[in-house]
Amino acid sequence: MTQPQITDPPSRRQRLTAERRQQILDATYDLVAEVGYDNATIDEVARRTRSSTATLYRQWDNKPRLVITALAARKYPPLPDIDTGDLRQDLHTLARNMPPPHPxxxxxxxxxxxxxxxxxxxxxxxxxxFAPYLDALKAILRRHIDRGAIHPDNPALQHTEMLLLGSFFIEKLLYGQEATPDQLIGVIDALLLPALTSQ
Structure with missing residues (x-):
């Protein structure tokens, strides 16, 4: 299906009520759970929620963003603020709060x-x-640069997202398993933390 061209800037998009937004996200999640991601369509979400496809595209741009937003809203609670005062503990806390395995x-x-x-x-x-987790990682790194635990010119700073998300995706895509907090903590302790504190 050809997606309609959306020309209005995001600031001019008509806002849905919180109740209506949640209704659409719930319907999207349930549809994809029934038929799988590939077989789910924006048209069917619109039919089930008595919405127009134009409304759905205005709010979420495309099917992937709608489906992932529905997944995040259904399965993952808001990320708490992380500031233990210790770089290692901050990174461990972030790992423990990464998207958990499916029940x-x-x-x-x-x-x-x-x-x-x-x-x-x-x-x-x-x-x-993953955006909230990556934002939290950036905040942790900035805070510990300011506190002197990480040198601001450390080249490892450019690769922190890859090490954290790479571990997450490799476990799933290559081995078909969800990465656990313990596995992420192992990567942090063996690779990320020594690299960040090497200068």
Whole structure:
């Protein structure tokens, strides 16, 4: 299906009420749980929620962003502020709050099977689901640079997202398993933390 051209800037988009927004996200999650990511369509979400497809595109731009927003809203609570005063503990706390494994029997929505073939889905995962965690990582690093625990010119700073998210995606895409907090903490202790504190 050809997506309609959206010309209005985001600031001029008509806002949905919180109740209506949640209704659409719930319907999206339920649809993808039923038929899988690849078979779900914006048209069907619109039909189930008695919305226009134009409204859905205005709010979420495309199917990947709508589906990932629905996933995040259903499964992941807001990330708490992280500031233990210690770099290692901050990073460990972030790892423990990364998107948790799916509960046994819960639908995976077919997202991971589609992400390699769908660049827009990969961007939505980063920009919607992982954005709060990456923002928290940046805040942790800035704070510990200011406190002197990390040298501001340390080249490892350019690779922190790759090490954290790379571990997450490799475990899922290569081995078909969810990365656990303990695995992420292992990467932090063995690779990320020594690199950040080497100067």
């Amino acid at each position: 046994v029997g819960a639908p995976t929505l077919g997202i991971w099977q589609s992400v390699l073939a769908d660049p827009a889905l990969a961007r939505a995962l980063r920009d919607v689901l």
